[in-house]
Amino acid sequence: MKLHSIETGHFKLDGGAMFGVVPKSLWQRTNPADTNNLIDMAATSLLIEDGDRLILIDTGLGNKQSEKFFSHYHRWGNHSLEKSLKNKGFHPNDITDVFMTHLHFDHCGGCIQWNKDKTGYEPAFKNAKFWTNKEHWKWATEPNAREKASFLKENLLPMQESGQLNFLERKGKRTFYKHFNFEVLFVDGHTDKQMLPIIDYQGKKIVFAADLLPTAGHVPLPYVMGYDTRPLLTLEEKKDFLKEAVDQNYFIFLEHDAHNEIIDLKMTEKGPRLNKVYTFDELFNE
Template identity: 70%
Template sequence: MKLYPLETGNFKLDGGAMFGVVPKSLWQRTNPADSNNMIDLSMRCLLIEDGDRLILVDTGMGNKQSDKFFGYYYLFGNFTLDTSLANLGFHRDDITDVFLTHLHFDHCGGAIEWNNDKTFYQPAFKNAKFWSNSNHWDWATKPNAREKASFLKENITPIEESGQLNFINHNSTDSIINTSLGFDVLFVDGHTEKQMLPMLKYQDKTLVFMADLLPTTGHIPLPYVMGYDTRPLLTIQEKEKFLKIAANQNYYLFLEHDCKTELCTVKDTEKGVRLNQTFKFSEIFN
């Protein structure tokens, strides 16, 4: 197995929305805001090369939306999914599996693209299986009012229509299950129903793709929960349980949305679990 961090672009969101009830005077210490109160975020994906499989975890926002849509999110930087793949010697047609942690547009938008004459949407990875789970799929295709703006039909419906949709089975009460993809999955429900976090054993270490359970290092303290979360009190419980284990077992946490930090570890302190160290991916894994 070989792992690669994959940058697909950067964007901005309102800092208050990203930190919920936490005052700006506190959250801006780790995530400074611009004059419009926006903070910088990444859309960092993970590429897993494992034998004859090339698995992409999340896809970023993609490029099919309108200029007006993208204008809300202040895209910046030169990263794209295609250029990042090319830099590693890959093409999107090489991808065999696309694993979607959840179906919010900044995680799955790149899964679907326009056809050449912009008359219909099609999978951006024509040779890949797309992986979700049935509970989350139902949640996303029948969205609640709170999340409706994040679950876009053009990102979701074409996956099912393509015949490339597959579900991770989750028929037990266990929060962690084995999958056929070569890694375990941790299910969490605070941010959205049945978000899936890949947990990989790699080079004698445990790497966890944090998605939106832990967007940035600034979200490590328990009350620092996004205003976007549908069940914030549950997020706090899930974070507390997970971070205690991560500290005790020295997990390496792969951060999808932190512009500055690819990996971090956490530690137990008198004030609870806190940031321990930050790393570039290449400093830990080769």
């Protein structure tokens, strides 16, 4: 097995929304805001080479939305999913599986692209199976009013129409999937049935934290996003996860942190806190 960090692009979001009830005077110490109260965000995917499989975890925002849509998210930098794959020596057609932690547009937007003449949509990975779970698919395709703007039909329905959509069966809070050779932790606070991969790699456990822990600044327990549908449940899930991360020496891959790629934690009098920040390359000697 070999892992690759894949940068799909950078954007900005409102800092207040990202930290919920936490005052700006506190969260801006770790996530400084610009004059419009926006903080830097990333959409970093993880690519897994494992035998004849090439598994991509999440795909970022994609590039098919309108200029008006993207103007709300203030994209910056020059990263793209296709460019990052090319830099690692791969083409989108090489991807065999796309594992989606959940179906918010900033996690699955890159799965679907315009067709050649822009009359419709097509999968960006024509040889891949797209993986979610039935409960989350139903949640996403019959969205509540709070999340409706995050579940975009043009990201979801073409997966189903292509015949490439597949569902994972959940067996308890944690399930090991032989197909991927990793364990998945299910969490429901941010959105229903979000899936977090836990991967054994080079003698370390690396957790793709997705939206349970979006940035290093979100480590303190009460620092919960305003976007979460069940914030009190997030608190409980996060409490359990942070303790386990300390006890089991997890390395946490931060999908949305534009400046801290991977972190580990330590226990303090105030609870779990940031221990060290690592780049992917230095941690895994790439």
